[in-house]
């Protein structure tokens with residue numbers, strides 16, 4: 001099964017993808033995480049991506065699509081994957097459709113997680129991430145047992161550079177799923193919209209109901 005998770009920055013795509021991957025064993029493919037790994041490793045791709053990420057802008061399609069297609073060409077993506085943060089526009093969606101069609105596959109579900117802007121600001125400002133395992137927390141909504149320390153592996157928690165208020169403002173202006181992208185999946189008959197303002201568990205349950213249905 002191939003699934004795309006759509007939603008504005010901070011909607012809960014990464015959090016829910018981690019939970020769904022744990023429940024279903026589906027491979028979690030996050031273009032944001034791939035870019036951040038490249039930034040950390042100071043690769044050429046990372047240096048280029050950082051110039052866009054720091055401004056709250058999308059990395060150019062050509063670069064992003066090449067990276068994603070390489071990722072899904074690997075054997076662990078043969079049977080299915082859950083895409084988090086990709087596609088962001090119709091150009092990326094069509095590239096993904098074509099790559100899957102070449103394998104005899106297609107997007108089976110497109111899950112749009114909807115959250116209002118006021119809530120997104122508070123979610124991004126309070127987000128903390130484990131440096132070693134990537135587990136996501138929120139300082140009030142989903143806090144770790146001990147501040148600054150990951151419950152799962154004791155790793156140090158950090159805040160993303162692009163969660164600074166001025167970058168969040170730009171991301172929310174420029175990076176919400178565009179209507180034509182939503183229309184692309186609605187026309188394909190695979191779109192479901194989920195209210196992302198429910199509790200973490202309720203959102204997970206709603207997503208799993210659609211996936212398993």
Ligand code: AP5
Pocket residue numbers: 007008009010011012013014015016031032033035052053056057058059060061064084085086087088092123124126127128136137138139141142162171175196197198199200203
């Ligand atoms: P990316 O990492 O994909 O960022 P994003 O789309 O902005 O999404 P986020 O990761 O910020 O939010 P999320 O929806 O995953 O929310 P989360 O689960 O963390 O991309 C980063 C950058 O890379 C982009 O700006 C761009 O430059 C580049 N990029 C990536 N993909 C690209 C592409 N395809 N094309 C071009 N450029 C690309 O949750 C947020 C917080 O809320 C957490 O603290 C969590 O605990 C909390 N929370 C979640 N759900 C709930 C809930 N139900 N109730 C209460 N709190 C909740």
